[in-house]
Amino acid sequence: MGDVAEAVGVSKTTISRYLHGEYAYMSSETKAKIEQVIRELGYRPNRMAQGLKATVSHMVGVSIADVGNPFSSLLIKGMQEECRARDVQLLVCDANNRPELECANIESLLDAQVDGLIVNTVGNNDAWLADFHGRKNRKPVVMLDRIMTPPTYDSVSSDNAGAVRSMLDHLASRGFDHVAFVTKPGDGISTRTTRRIAFEEYMGAHSMDGDVLVYDSDAHDLADRIKELLDAHGAEKVCLFANNEESMRDVLEATSAQTRERIGICAFADEQWAKYSGFGITCLDQNPVLMGRTAARKLFSRVYDGAKNPCSVDEIPTRLCVFASTQI
Amino acid sequence: MGDVAEAVGVSKTTISRYLHGEYAYMSSETKAKIEQVIRELGYRPNRMAQGLKATVSHMVGVSIADVGNPFSSLLIKGMQEECRARDVQLLVCDANNRPELECANIESLLDAQVDGLIVNTVGNNDAWLADFHGRKNRKPVVMLDRIMTPPTYDSVSSDNAGAVRSMLDHLASRGFDHVAFVTKPGDGISTRTTRRIAFEEYMGAHSMDGDVLVYDSDAHDLADRIKELLDAHGAEKVCLFANNEESMRDVLEATSAQTRERIGICAFADEQWAKYSGFGITCLDQNPVLMGRTAARKLFSRVYDGAKNPCSVDEIPTRLCVFASTQI
DNA sequence: CTGTTAGCGCATTCAA
């Protein structure tokens, strides 16, 4: 900036003013001259230096439970769209499904002077996150996909309960007698628990028969559990309802093609994926891009627009996509 | 930092020294005192301010052609692993498959004072990228997955040619007479071109019959093209070889289940995806996590370890995963 | 309309 000022023959202040569009306090000749010199020198302001002075850095931090997950990548896509519009940079960290890393990520991001945080928590980290809320110079946080109860922060998630109900309505209409909700242990991950509870409530309220099948990471274990289930309910029309794509893959791994032909299967899963898996798997397609966008918007309104409203939870609707797997 | 200095009763210089581990110039009492006060106050150094002084910011920028792509998210996963080890932050931008955005991203990242860049180019941007190489204060760049010819920058890609050959060897061993390589137009994207050329060379060198089926984004168009192909080669054992997951989905969309039972199909695709698509699709599984790691390592060695070696291209091997779709 | 001054949080001489 000094170089530009010198070349034009004015002070740095004037250059600074030019950069901020304060043309009113400036002769049109100097303005033109500055414009020209900046182009010639290819000058671009240093955002770090700006951030050092200002109270904002135009950077927001993101900690993702597992960036390798396709769902996560779509969350990021959504955030990016908003970031582009506001000219803010996204600092992305991966927590690799480990709470310690999530904490470390957040601390590092704060060191980098981010203006706010979007957290897709790994789960089992609510205590630390709640504690963080009590810090003096805390930065705004938006929880994404996986949320806390009560919602200490602004949050964005899918309408998980509604999604579960719409799937069960569909299964009922297709004449299924028994539905098993297949999931890994809750592990403090809100989506799993929310869906499971919605499932159990629906079962309680309707005359549908069903149970929850919690399995450990070992797919071998799952195969036995499914066999037991089918032994017990062999005569009925059974459907396996997987909590997510991972569990759906575990179900596919644990069942033979013959088995899959005589039972129904469905899952929370991306339509693109589900449509071509097997003969097509009926799924609840979430809207991760919209979720990411919404989270970014909420954060920006608080950080850059000074919104002071109490924190709220946005639930993004899901879409039921019916394919061959529930048509038996 | 001033607060800490005051509380301890020393100057900021001493605190700075403490933070950099220069304990030699310090009485053990002051050291202990500093340690304590820092903990009490929860002081953490401001990386922006450090970056303003130092020549490095401990941030690297990434521009991804399409962050929504699962492949991309695994590239990022790999980078993150290296970033964690070196304590550097990743600034991630999405180019949304548009060259203008890629350029804008890179400029923005430089404004943020990143120490270097990893670019997964959208394609058709080689001229700008080459021009960028000529800039005075250019920062180091590593091209990832999609590379330039000649390689102006350090680059990391899959061993695309080798992968194509291994797939064609496999198809030959399975007795296929005719193979069609299905791809969207090249569009300046190196992977597409490299694979296509490897395909054509193999066909030329072996007595295998085949052709390249370039289709536009419209899957309808593709259905007609495939029909023509099968009309012409109906008597032979035909295989469709898709350039990537997207084209594979387009092939699935464009063919009926009956058709798929009498032809072979295969693709460059993630094993997780391919294994459960249809009856299982034979695929070339790349190693995006390793690619991301490798790119980050190359960048870091240049940026932080002062490596001066000429730029090089690393080719990461792929893995052939055979499933039912090539067993007809 | 324009410039002077001071300072953001830190690292680095140089001196003591």
Add this chain to the structure above:
DNA sequence: TTGAATGCGCTAACAG
């Protein structure tokens, strides 16, 4: 062993 002084690139009073 420690500290004072200077400046990184930029912004924001406050003066003219």
